[in-house]
Amino acid sequence: MSFGYLVPEFPGQTHTFFWREIEELRRLGARPRIVSTRRPRTAAGAHVWAERATAEASFLFPGSPGRLLEATWLLLSTAARGRLGPLTREMGRALEEVDIGRMRLLGLAIAGAELAMLARREGWRHVHVHSCADSAWIALFAHLLTGLRYSLTAHGPLRDYGGGQKAKWSRAAFGFAITERLRGEILAELDGSLPGEFAVAPMGVSPERFSRRTPYRPWVPGTTAQVFSCGRLNPSKGHDDLVRALALLVAGGHDVELVIAGEDDGDSGYRGRLEGLIDASGLADRVALLGSVSEEAVRAELERAHVFALASHAEPLGVAIMEAMAMGVPVVVTGGGGVPELVEDGVTGLLARAHAPWMIAGEIARLLGRPELASRLGSQGHDRVIHRFTSATSAAMLLQRVETSARISAGDGRSLS
Numbered sequence: 236m237s238f239g240y241l242v243p244e245f246p247g248q249t250h251t252f253f254w255r256e257i258e259e260l261r262r263l264g265a266r267p268r269i270v271s272t273r274r275p276r277t278a279a280g281a282h283v284w285a286e287r288a289t290a291e292a293s294f295l296f297p298g299s300p301g302r303l304l305e306a307t308w309l310l311l312s313t314a315a316r317g318r319l320g321p322l323t324r325e326m327g328r329a330l331e332e333v334d335i336g337r338m339r340l341l342g343l344a345i346a347g348a349e350l351a352m353l354a355r356r357e358g359w360r361h362v363h364v365h366s367c368a369d370s371a372w373i374a375l376f377a378h379l380l381t382g383l384r385y386s387l388t389a390h391g392p393l394r395d396y397g398g399g400q401k402a403k404w405s406r407a408a409f410g411f412a413i414t415e416r417l418r419g420e421i422l423a424e425l426d427g428s429l430p431g432e433f434a435v436a437p438m439g440v441s442p443e444r445f446s447r448r449t450p451y452r453p454w455v456p457g458t459t460a461q462v463f464s465c466g467r468l469n470p471s472k473g474h475d476d477l478v479r480a481l482a483l484l485v486a487g488g489h490d491v492e493l494v495i496a497g498e499d500d501g502d503s504g505y506r507g508r509l510e511g512l513i514d515a516s517g518l519a520d521r522v523a524l525l526g527s528v529s530e531e532a533v534r535a536e537l538e539r540a541h542v543f544a545l546a547s548h549a550e551p552l553g554v555a556i557m558e559a560m561a562m563g564v565p566v567v568v569t570g571g572g573g574v575p576e577l578v579e580d581g582v583t584g585l586l587a588r589a590h591a592p593w594m595i596a597g598e599i600a601r602l603l604g605r606p607e608l609a610s611r612l613g614s615q616g617h618d619r620v621i622h623r624f625t626s627a628t629s630a631a632m633l634l635q636r637v638e639t640s641a642r643i644s645a646g647d648g649r650s651l652s
Contacts, residue, residue, distance in 0.1 A: 236264065236641065237266040237268060237358065238266075238267060238361045238363065238637050238641065239267075239270050239359055239361065239362030240260075240268060240365075241363065241364045241365065241373070242270075243272045243273075244272060245292060246284075246288040247275040248281070248497070249466075250282075251284075251554070253365060254284050255439075256629055256630050256633070257288075258441075258626075259629075260630045260634055265634050268353075270362070271292050271294050272294070272296055272373070273294055273296040274289070281526075281527045283531065302352070306345050306346075309348045325402060326341075329402070332398065333399045334398060335399075340372075343376060347373045348376070351383050354377070355381065359641075360641045361383070361386070361637050361640045361641050362374055363385070363387075365388050365390065366388070366390070367388075367396045367404070368395075371396075371404075372399065375402060375406060384641070384643070386407050386408050386409045386411070387404065387411070388412070388413065389411070390438075391417070392420065393420075393425075400428075401425055404425055404430065405429070407429075408636075408643075409433070409636050409640065410433045411433070411434055411632070412433070412435055413552050414437065414551065414552055414572075414573030415435055416573050418434075421433070432636065437576075438624070439554075439624040439625040439628055440557045440620060440624065441627075442620075444530065447563060449538065451562070452541075453602075453610055454541040454602075454609070459490045459491065459492055460491040460492070460542070461541050462599060463494050463496075463540035463543050464493065465495070465543075465555040465558070465559075466495075466545060468498055468500060468509065469505060470505055471547060472548075473569065473589060474495055474497075474505075476546040476595065477545075477595065478493070478509065478516060478518065479516070480599065482516045482517075482592075483596040484596050491603075493518075493521060493523070495525065496525045496526075496528045496533055496536060498526045498527035506524065533555075534558075537562045537564050540559075541609070542609070543565070543566045543568075545566070546587075546592075547569055547571065547589065548569070550568070550571060550572045550574050551572045551573050552574065553572075553574055553577060556568055556584075559616075560584065560616035561620045563613040563614060563617040565584060565602050565608075565609045566578060566583075566584035566585070567584070567587060567599050567602065568585075569595075570587070577620075581612075582615055583612065584616050585601065585602065
């Protein structure tokens with residue numbers, strides 16, 4: 236079973252989940268064909284799988300002369316057969332209703348033609364898109380040109396993915412949201428414009444890659460407590476609040492260090508501001524910014540951590556949180572977005588308010604002072620992830636629906652040309 240698997244700007248530093256899902260799909264006998272919009276702006280070279288993923292992927296931008304000629308031929312031949320109407324009508328509506336320029340929209344239409352031609356050459360009838368931003372336009376345009384079926388996964392609120400959402404979703408074969416909360420929000424926003432099947436498919440981790448080599452041990456007084464965090468260096472991740480929480484802990488007499496894995500997201504300057512805050516707080520010897528690191532390095536940091544903490548303003552779900560829980564590390568995380576579906580306060584971790592460093596500090600101190608609580612939350616968090624949040628689960632859900640979609644496409648007798 237071959238199908239397209241489209242992830243924008245793949246492989247990026249936060250894309251381990253996608254690669255693990257691809258691996259699980261292959262274990263199930265599927266042949267996902269990796270497609271991406273363009274190479275990522277932030278290198279993912281720290282991941283050992285990144286080089287292989289890049290070699291396997293087909294990038295739609297910038298298009299090669301040969302592919303651009305193929306795409307142009309498809310557009311012209313479709314026009315000659317009088318079948319360009321649906322595409323031009325949708326582009327016209329987009330120009331009227333969405334803040335998108337003509338040249339950008341034309342570029343997306345050409346990319347849609349490239350995607351359709353790739354599917355035709357390789358013989359697959361469905362593409363799954365892990366986004367509902369520009370990549371969804373591309374899949375929609377490919378569908379309007381050739382009938383290539385597509386599906387979408389929403390990884391966050393629709394407001395983060397631009398306009399045209401009703402058009403993008405209404406022609407999808409099926410759709411996923413990564414949390415119940417997000418699904419409910421989209422149902423309310425796009426009522427009447429969603430595909431017949433719109434389910435929850437949580438992101439997940441690979442348990443065998445995030446299993447401990449040594450048992451988890453809570454912090455022991457007289458030693459330095461280790462707090463680990465992982466997330467791209469972006470203001471939305473709240474790393475500055477975590478640094479402020481560390482300052483409060485140190486001021487309260489705790490011997491504690493913080494390690495943050497993740498790199499500046501698109502050279503935003505946030506890393507520089509974070510380094511300035513660390514220096515101004517007198518924490519230069521207690522906070523380490525590792526930059527973008529491999530999955531293996533993250534696992535090693537979790538092996539030595541006493542607490543995992545993440546101060547995101549509104550995390551859609553949180554693969555980094557899942558990785559910590561899978562390794563039995565107790566977590567202190569903010570409760571925005573879909574995190575409460577993963578972390579039940581006092582049962583599988585501790586929740587704090589976003590933008591509240593004092594609360595984050597208090598919950599970390601609580602775990603350090605109560606080793607039995609740290610061990611219990613770590614164990615129960617591990618069980619929750621292993622049973623409900625694995626990449627094998629999401630891969631099985633996706634493959635089942637893609638196979639159904641491909642059968643429908645084959646049954647309607649329409650040639651993808």
